[in-house]
Amino acid sequence: MKRVRSLRCGPPFVMPERTPVNKIIKIENLTKTFGKVVGVDHISLSVEQGEFVTLLGPSGCGKSTLLRMIGGFEEPTQGRILLDGQDVTHVPPSKRAVNMVFQDYALFPHLSVGKNVGYGLRVAGMPRRKVREKALDALALVGLEDRFDAAPHMLSGGQRQRVALARAIVRRPKVLLLDEPLSALDANLREQMQVELKALHTKMGLTFILVTHDQTEALTMSDRIVVMRGGKIVQMGSPVELYERPATSYVAGFIGSTNQFRSVVATGPTGPQVQCFGQSLSAPAGVAPGQEALFGFRPEKALVQFGEGGGGPDTLRGSVADILYHGQSVRLMIDLGAGEVLVDLPMSGSGGMPQVGDAISLRVGADKIMVLADEVAA
Amino acid sequence: MNGALRLKRALVLSPPLLWTFMFMFVPYAILLVYSFWQQKYPTFVPAFQFGNYVQIFTDPQYFRVILRTLKIAFFVSLGAALVAYPYAYFLVFRVRKPGLRLMLYMAVVAPLWVSYLLRAYTWKTILGTTGILNSFLMSTGILSEPSSVFLYNQTAMIVTLIYVFIPFMVMPIYAVLEKIPHSLKEASADLGVGRLRTFLNVTLPLSIPGVVAGFTMTFCLTFGDFIAPFLVGGPDGQMIANVIASQFGASLNWPLGAALALVMLMIVLSIITVSDKFERLGQGRFA
Numbered sequence: 001m002k003r004v005r006s007l008r009c010g011p012p013f014v015m016p017e018r019t020p021v022n023k024i025i026k027i028e029n030l031t032k033t034f035g036k037v038v039g040v041d042h043i044s045l046s047v048e049q050g051e052f053v054t055l056l057g058p059s060g061c062g063k064s065t066l067l068r069m070i071g072g073f074e075e076p077t078q079g080r081i082l083l084d085g086q087d088v089t090h091v092p093p094s095k096r097a098v099n100m101v102f103q104d105y106a107l108f109p110h111l112s113v114g115k116n117v118g119y120g121l122r123v124a125g126m127p128r129r130k131v132r133e134k135a136l137d138a139l140a141l142v143g144l145e146d147r148f149d150a151a152p153h154m155l156s157g158g159q160r161q162r163v164a165l166a167r168a169i170v171r172r173p174k175v176l177l178l179d180e181p182l183s184a185l186d187a188n189l190r191e192q193m194q195v196e197l198k199a200l201h202t203k204m205g206l207t208f209i210l211v212t213h214d215q216t217e218a219l220t221m222s223d224r225i226v227v228m229r230g231g232k233i234v235q236m237g238s239p240v241e242l243y244e245r246p247a248t249s250y251v252a253g254f255i256g257s258t259n260q261f262r263s264v265v266a267t268g269p270t271g272p273q274v275q276c277f278g279q280s281l282s283a284p285a286g287v288a289p290g291q292e293a294l295f296g297f298r299p300e301k302a303l304v305q306f307g308e309g310g311g312g313p314d315t316l317r318g319s320v321a322d323i324l325y326h327g328q329s330v331r332l333m334i335d336l337g338a339g340e341v342l343v344d345l346p347m348s349g350s351g352g353m354p355q356v357g358d359a360i361s362l363r364v365g366a367d368k369i370m371v372l373a374d375e376v377a378a
Numbered sequence: 379m380n381g382a383l384r385l386k387r388a389l390v391l392s393p394p395l396l397w398t399f400m401f402m403f404v405p406y407a408i409l410l411v412y413s414f415w416q417q418k419y420p421t422f423v424p425a426f427q428f429g430n431y432v433q434i435f436t437d438p439q440y441f442r443v444i445l446r447t448l449k450i451a452f453f454v455s456l457g458a459a460l461v462a463y464p465y466a467y468f469l470v471f472r473v474r475k476p477g478l479r480l481m482l483y484m485a486v487v488a489p490l491w492v493s494y495l496l497r498a499y500t501w502k503t504i505l506g507t508t509g510i511l512n513s514f515l516m517s518t519g520i521l522s523e524p525s526s527v528f529l530y531n532q533t534a535m536i537v538t539l540i541y542v543f544i545p546f547m548v549m550p551i552y553a554v555l556e557k558i559p560h561s562l563k564e565a566s567a568d569l570g571v572g573r574l575r576t577f578l579n580v581t582l583p584l585s586i587p588g589v590v591a592g593f594t595m596t597f598c599l600t601f602g603d604f605i606a607p608f609l610v611g612g613p614d615g616q617m618i619a620n621v622i623a624s625q626f627g628a629s630l631n632w633p634l635g636a637a638l639a640l641v642m643l644m645i646v647l648s649i650i651t652v653s654d655k656f657e658r659l660g661q662g663r664f665a
Binding site: 071072092093094095098099100102103104106107108109110119120123124167168 | 559561562564565566567568569570571572575579580583584
């Protein structure tokens, strides 16, 4: 795992030397029920020091509840949370060395930006000058040291987000929790903040746990993504692993788009074959003839050729049914007769724009086909 | 703006405007005119002179009544705030069931539907010599015979008025506490601050506008009250409204009564102006 410690951090932000404890967070069998509703269902998860972990899933999948239990805002029904080797399951949030960036930022409206950032330190009795110094340092990390005296309601959404971030890191928590921190920002700003968050993570060497329902956000920033559904972990791994080898049809559909089809593996003239909407493709490795499974391929993995002529083995033939222009690429809906698939055509210059009704062939190699496990009933 | 729209707007606006004009401006104008008139035994005659105002500010008896009224209004507001704040806090942050919360809220607000006179009168039966308080103290043996110290004094008035006006304190405090985002308290805890300090540093400062609003209402309502002094007040319990009432009644000195009423109106308006300024300071916070 990546563990970057920047030399550029000034004296106030030197990482405390510690005996190497690999797992900064260890969650064991954690469960949270609200009445009869199970929010988090027997989850076990470890997070390494300095790791950027994203909990990804649709609303109601339990990701926020899990994060809030780590923060101490929800009492687990069952299970344990270890922070840096210590059991903090029943420790109140005010006594945990983790800090949270709230979805609505939760800035104190009656305090200035600087007072917001220094709030915890000031109440804890740190001398005024030292509080100011630390708050300024934290604000400098997010580029807002010149708004020290501004009132929160005078700031833009992006700036408030940064203040919330500065406030959460000013005490150098062992883990920084981020609860959908970018969801209130518009698209451009969100992309920019993704880059900045990632840079801040690298610069500070802190452990980040982020909750989001936005797969792009998860793919861009995380070292590791934990996909959740119905209070359970469906799959976890690096962004590349999850994108290239999604375990289930749910993950394949949630992260990126996938053309999915069910087929029985048959023995063909050149080896095992699968049927994609009535047309034959070479079967990927790992399945044996006679086996029935769910298969899928990503829209951008198919090699698009115009005309009927293109071909050879492992080719699907159809016609363009719909065209969605994305700028850098065009997404085509291809009618295969017995079904439809999506493919992406990069707009790299030479090729003209296809028309609805054009004949088209798609080459999908066996290495591009993913085998998806059947969904565990969630 | 075309004619039809203008007519429509005029039709919509005219009833309230007419109402305000007839029942606000006209009476005040009459009061103002009266306040310059002169008393001439046995009644009064039209004049234009400031004698009534001079009398109010030079005759110590009127000044004393105004001061006493201000004092009582202050203690009633303070007492109401001290009782209402914990209650509203309890309702908003401790009562989890919405139904129970509504019920407890209505328990405070519902008495507003009962006649004011009746509510004030209740305290007469509680505090009187044959009242509940006396019989309780006697049954527990603290008193051997009924005491009359509870009724007919300023304390009895303050207690009665606190009870009568407390809904006006609970409502704004409840509203402002309910509006404080829960995440602010969580953020405070997250930053290492315990419950008491979170209250002192976050909840209390953010709820001050509600306390100010409640204080203003209770203060102004008490300031103009004349029933409590009448029912449970003693000889030293006269308030400004009682004096005004008597000028229009037994004393038959309408000019002085009008002048007193206008002075009282000015005091109330300045209190409202100051508190309004204060509330505006807090605006935009939850934006």
